[in-house]
Amino acid sequence: MHSFRTTALAMVAATSVTLAQAETITVGMITTLSGGGAGLGVDVRDGFQLALDMAGEHPVKLVVEDDAQRPELAVQIAERMIQSERADILTGIIWSNLAMAVVPSTVAQDIFYLSPNAGPSALAGANCHPNYFNVAWQNDMLHEGAGAYANELGYENTFIMAPNYPAGTDALAGFKRYFEGNLAGELFTQVGQTDYAAEIAQIRASGADSIFIFLPGGMGISFMRQYEQSGLDLPIVSAAFTFSQDILPAVGAAALGVFNASQWSPDLDNEANQSFVSAFREAYGRIPSLYASQGFDTANLILSAAGKADVSDRDAFREALREADFTSVRGEFAWAPNQHPIQRVYIREVVEVDGEITNRIVGTAFEEHRDVHGENCSM
Amino acid sequence: MSLALVLEQLLNGVQFGLMLFLMSAGLTLVFGVMGLINLAHGSLYMIGAFLCAAVAGATGSFWIGLVAGLAAAAAAGALIEIIVIRRLYDRDHLDQVLATFALILILSEGVRMIFGPFPLYLNVPDALRGTVSLGIVDYSLYRLALIGFGVAVAVGLWVLIAKTRLGIRIRAGESDREMIAALGVNIRALYTIVFALGAALAGLAGALVGAIQSVQVGMGEPVLILAFVVIVIGGIGSIKGAMVGALLVGVIDTMGRFLLPRIFATFLDTSQAMGVGAALASMLIYLLMALVLIFRPKGLFPAHG
Incomplete structure (x- = not known):
């Protein structure tokens, strides 16, 4: 018992x-x-x-x-x-x-x-x-990778563009932190904007040799579709958001060959x-x-x-x-001490594999990269 | 800043304005003839774009897709009129807003259930790819074609309303709906036709614009807001007002986005000027609307005197 x-x-x-x-x-x-x-x-x-x-x-x-x-x-x-x-x-x-x-x-x-x-x-x-x-x-990180890679690609006169909200300002700041060439122009667009004719005309008139964009979601589709029809053919460098798998099927072949920075890739x-x-x-x-x-x-x-x-x-x-x-x-x-990741930033290229448009890693922008804002954090 | 750039921006403004006209013409017609505020007009734009993308994807032809998109939007419009809108004519505007807002939710969710949450692929037809030289500027052939479409529809609409029997009935319905019913015109059928016509125009705009924008759920709502701005500026119920209002909004919005940051850049540093300029540019058309309402409370071309 x-x-x-x-x-x-x-x-x-x-x-x-x-x-x-x-x-x-x-x-x-x-x-x-x-x-x-x-x-x-x-x-x-x-x-x-x-x-x-x-x-x-x-x-x-x-x-x-x-x-x-x-x-x-x-x-x-x-x-x-x-x-x-x-x-x-x-x-x-x-x-x-x-x-x-x-x-x-x-x-x-x-x-x-x-x-x-x-x-x-x-x-x-x-x-x-x-x-x-x-x-x-941290928002800046992948754009910093794009800036560093733009140097490697030899771009000297880049036109940069992002929507006017916190991630957009972080994107341009991140790109500029590492990019060593000149800026042919700098533009803020509206969040959710669907027509980029006015912006594309300014890119054309600026004499840029390349373009950096941060346009996540549908904004990226609209821009790429209109860019393809504009007759402009400047190389584009970007962070993963504008060339991510959620929008690539809708962008189609227009995205092929674009380099974009990412901490991850399906391959x-x-x-x-x-x-x-x-x-x-x-x-x-x-x-x-x-x-x-x-x-x-x-x-x-x-x-x-x-x-x-x-x-x-x-x-x-x-x-x-x-x-x-x-x-x-x-x-x-x-x-990192501010509880944001320390990570490798890869460079991906948009390619077509078995009829599907996707990304593949072609290089590395940074090893053990951490954001610059952490030094203002007291933790 | 070269002449070519200014000219290109003007063309962009006109093209944007003409697409807005396609949207606002239907909206203002429905309001003028039936006294109905239709918030679901943007959903018909979305239906046009989705059907065009789906059919173009299946058949490989943009043009078949365009016809399908237009037909689907018109059919959806007629169906919505018969099932829902018909019950709203005698209600006040608040009930109409409520019911048509519900339609937005139902149609958006319906499209998501059928096509999924990811944007669809729709590309410009091969015949309209690339650019064409207009003297000092190379301009996108497709955008030029959009201008052509816009003008053609505007002329067609003018002929329809000014020269045909249907047009006479529409105008009569606008001024006195009891009288025209008493004269033996089938007012119910007339309303269905007008609503379907407005829906077809929205669907056409959606399909045309879908080829250079993102075909996604909710794509109609931002355009709907602009279309309301257009018809308030132009005078509610007036097709001519919609045309003038659409061109004003298109050109002022495009030129504002282009010029304001440059103006601020003359006395601010670049990043700051871009931020302030972009913020102010997005307000510009609403400032225009406020100005018009101060001096012409009924819009530029009021339909009912």
Whole structure:
């Protein structure tokens, strides 16, 4: 009898231990699932979900909401997810202006924010926060890679252009930080702009020998389609966003041969990435974009931390996140002190493989690259 | 700043204006004849572009796609009129706005369910690729063709409204709908035809512009806002007003984006001038609208005196 009671007690104790380990982590994903930016949000969501599915049994409860690319809506959803859903972690935001609206108040309420995409400079520098982790990149990073590669390509007189919002200013600043040639011109366009005739005419008149653009989502499709019809034939260098897998099928052959900088590529040769790419193709019937890879990495980072600590113990969970004990599909992954990645930046070229337009790695812009804003961060 | 650049920008402005005219002509016609505010007009633009892209992708011919896009938008317009819009004529504008806003959501979600969330591929037809020399400037042949399309539709619309029996009925319906019904005109059929005509124009614009822009869900909404600006400037209900308003908006928007940053660059540093110039350029047409409303509260060419 006595021994039975001990065994029962031991069993209860054991169960409660497993229960503690399997404590549910509520992840609120606010992302863009409608409008012109929907492709980006859908890829982040699908990549994230795929990582959960591949993990099998996991403690994550995922709640997804569409922000329609509107900052005020994103703020409302964040409040609701924190108050009613009792979210422990928020993630998912694509656009930097939305991230600037949501992240500071979220992390101040002792909720983690893990960015699978936007990396505005303000949040990497003076406003860095122990609860804010950026799994993708600081905005400037890939554009810095494009600037460095433009030097290697021998471009001397480049026309640069980006939309007028935080990521656009970061993009031009990042490119200029490394580019050594002259600027033939510099333009800000509107976010969501669809007609670039006025801009293309100015590029033509500027006498530029090359173009650098940052036009994510539908903006890139519109620009490339019109550029192709303009009779201009200057080489384009860019960061991965404008030549990412979410828009390449719609741009078509016009994108072939463009060099773009990225921390990830579908052909990146490591085991984690190859199994990710083939599982993604199998699950969704398309090649993943870098956004999907970032969603996938974000989910795996959360799962790795969940195996080490309870999310209710914020300090322990934060330490677990800082260990970054997961296999990133981009290869090596490490945090800089401001909790943004230190990573290799590759150069990719848009190519056609078996009738599909995609990217392939042709070089490396930086090894162990970290952002410049981190030095203003006090962590 | 050369003459060639200014000329190219003017052409760009005119081309943009003519595409806006295709959108706003339908919108203003529907408002003028039926007194209906149709927020779902942008969705018909989207339907035109998606059907054109899908059919062009399947058949390999842009022109078959264009006809399909136009027909699909007209059919969708007629269907929407019969199922939904017909019940709204006697309601006030708030009910109409609410119902047609619901249509935007339903149509956007429907298109996403059928075609998926990613943009579709639609390219310019081979015959209209490349550029053509206009003396001092090489201009995109396709954009030149868009100008031609815009002018042709404008002339066609003028002939339809000024010279044909249908046009007489439309104008009569605009001034007094009870009287024309009393004279034995089938007003219900007339409304369906006008609504389908407006939808076809929107679908045509969507398909034409889709070849040089991104064919994606929600593509109609930004254009819809501009089209409302156009008809407010031009005078609600007036086709002539829509034409003048569209050209004004097209040229002022294009020239503003081009000139304002340069003007600011004369006394600010480049990055700052670009930022301020771009921000101000995006406000320009709304400032124009405000100005017009101050001096001509009913627009430049008010339809009802």
